[in-house]
Amino acid sequence: MSYMNIIIIACAVIVVLIILLVLMKKSKSKPKVSLTSAKSKFSLSSLFNTSSINDEFFASLENTLITADAGVETTKDIISKLREAIEKENIKEPSEAKKYLREILISKFISKKIELKDKNILFIVGVNGVGKTTSIAKLANILKKDHKVILAAADTFRAAAIEQLEEWANRLSVTIVKGQQAGDPASVLFSALDKAKAANADIVIVDTAGRFHNQENLVRQLEKMKKIATERFSEFNFIPILVLDANVGHNGIEQAKVFTNALNIQGAIVSKLDSTAKGGVAISIAHYLSLPIYYGGFGEKVDDFKEFDAESFVDSILQ
Numbered sequence: 001m002s003y004m005n006i007i008i009i010a011c012a013v014i015v016v017l018i019i020l021l022v023l024m025k026k027s028k029s030k031p032k033v034s035l036t037s038a039k040s041k042f043s044l045s046s047l048f049n050t051s052s053i054n055d056e057f058f059a060s061l062e063n064t065l066i067t068a069d070a071g072v073e074t075t076k077d078i079i080s081k082l083r084e085a086i087e088k089e090n091i092k093e094p095s096e097a098k099k100y101l102r103e104i105l106i107s108k109f110i111s112k113k114i115e116l117k118d119k120n121i122l123f124i125v126g127v128n129g130v131g132k133t134t135s136i137a138k139l140a141n142i143l144k145k146d147h148k149v150i151l152a153a154a155d156t157f158r159a160a161a162i163e164q165l166e167e168w169a170n171r172l173s174v175t176i177v178k179g180q181q182a183g184d185p186a187s188v189l190f191s192a193l194d195k196a197k198a199a200n201a202d203i204v205i206v207d208t209a210g211r212f213h214n215q216e217n218l219v220r221q222l223e224k225m226k227k228i229a230t231e232r233f234s235e236f237n238f239i240p241i242l243v244l245d246a247n248v249g250h251n252g253i254e255q256a257k258v259f260t261n262a263l264n265i266q267g268a269i270v271s272k273l274d275s276t277a278k279g280g281v282a283i284s285i286a287h288y289l290s291l292p293i294y295y296g297g298f299g300e301k302v303d304d305f306k307e308f309d310a311e312s313f314v315d316s317i318l319q
Contacts, residue, residue, distance in 0.1 A: 036276050038198060044101070053086060054074040057094070061101075068280030071253070074287040078104055081256070089315075104313055109281050109310035113290035114267065116147075117237040120203045121193070121229050124221060124269075126209040126243035130252070131271035135160055135243050135297060136205050137168035138305035139269070144174055148201040151176035152192035154185040154225065155209045165207055175199070185209065186225050193233045196288045204236070219262040226263060241269045241294065246281050253288050271297035274304070282313060 023158055047060050049251040065075040085091070085100040114122070122139070124133050133155070140149050151169050155161040159181045169176035174257075177192035189206055196204045208225070211218050229238050238264040244252045259265055268285055273296045285291055314319075 002166050012175045017222045025142070032147065044319075045319055048318075050094055051099055052093065052095055058083070058135060065280055065283075069279030069284060071284040071288060074280075074284055077287070078108075078283075090163070098318060102318055105283065105314045105317075106310050109286045109313075110183060110292040111310060112267065112294075113307065114241075114294050115237075116203070118202060119196070119236045121233070121236045121238050122203060122205045122239060123208065123226070123229065123240045123263070124206060124256045125208050125240060125265075126210050126245060127252075127255050128158070130210070130243045130245040131297060132210065132250065133168070133207055135269050135271055135295070135305070136165065136207050136301055137172065138203065138297065139167070139295065140174050140205055141172055141302050141303065143203055143205075144172065147203045147207060148199065149174050150174040150192055150199070150201045152188055152204055152206040153193075154188040155207045156181055156183045156188060157209045157211060158187050162209060163181070175201070185221060186228055189225050190228055190261050193229065193236065194290065196236075197233075215258055219258065222259075222262055222291045238269075240265045244268055244270050244288075245287060246270050246279060246282065248281070253284055256285075256289060260291075265289075265291060267292045267294040269293070269295045270308070274298040279313075283306075 016267060044061070044064060046047045047057065047064065049058055056266055062075055062079055062084075065078065066072060070078070081104045082097065082101055085104070086097055089096075089100070091097050124132050124136055136151065136169050140151060143149050151165055153162045153176060155286060162178050162181065166176075167175055167263070175195070177195055179188040179191070184190075185208065192204050192206070195287060197202070204227075209218060222246055226238065226240070229236060238261075242256055242259050242265045244256060248255075268289070268291045270282055270285065270293055272277060273282070282293060282296075284294060296308045296313075298304045298306060
């Protein structure tokens, strides 16, 4: 082999090695699939593939419910009722037990829709990051079909929240009332209700702050806004609605109590129910907070928002 051939072969080997190194680097730098899209949804269906109902079955059920953030107390209550039904009816087949579990889970939920009157304030609350602003947009998209809707951008502590709601209002062709960043949220609410009266709008949806790190000021601000709504605009039906993120799980229930203690929360919206293994939080909301779930968010698009149906939800986790 000539000296020139050796040089050519050596150069070829070096080129191949460089290409391999580049490819390896690219493969390492590829973005990871998000946990949200990858992890499995909350499901109880596999538990009923067993041949018998025994302690192992109940242990698996307990573990699945707690992992899905149904909560320890809720889980114990569900299992206790299921054991009682199985013993009373002398159930031997898992498929029969599944029917009773379905009834128990459905009974946990309060079946109720938003009770609208001639004029309404949908006062949307929740900690930052749960999806309040997006949920408001999705709710407005549904309600605007049969109602005249005004949005109130009263989360004045976050410029991004005002901009985001304004962008949604433009996309949905819905009127929005906003104030200055760091301005008084109560004044935004007042202006929105004034505008609603003048324009004969029957629904005002209010976006609020969720600065959970400063609970006292947050609660004080929400109470002030409630007072304005109920005293100065008493002709409006005041409906406080709590937004919870299904991904936050049972921890979100503890945070929610700040709002339920300050306001007479009438119902909840649960966001991100489509992409979580923590769907048990829906059961937890019904059990711990005694709140009906009005709507659920099931995706990114504005139409991925539906009235929550307990039977459909329970069937989806048992299938």
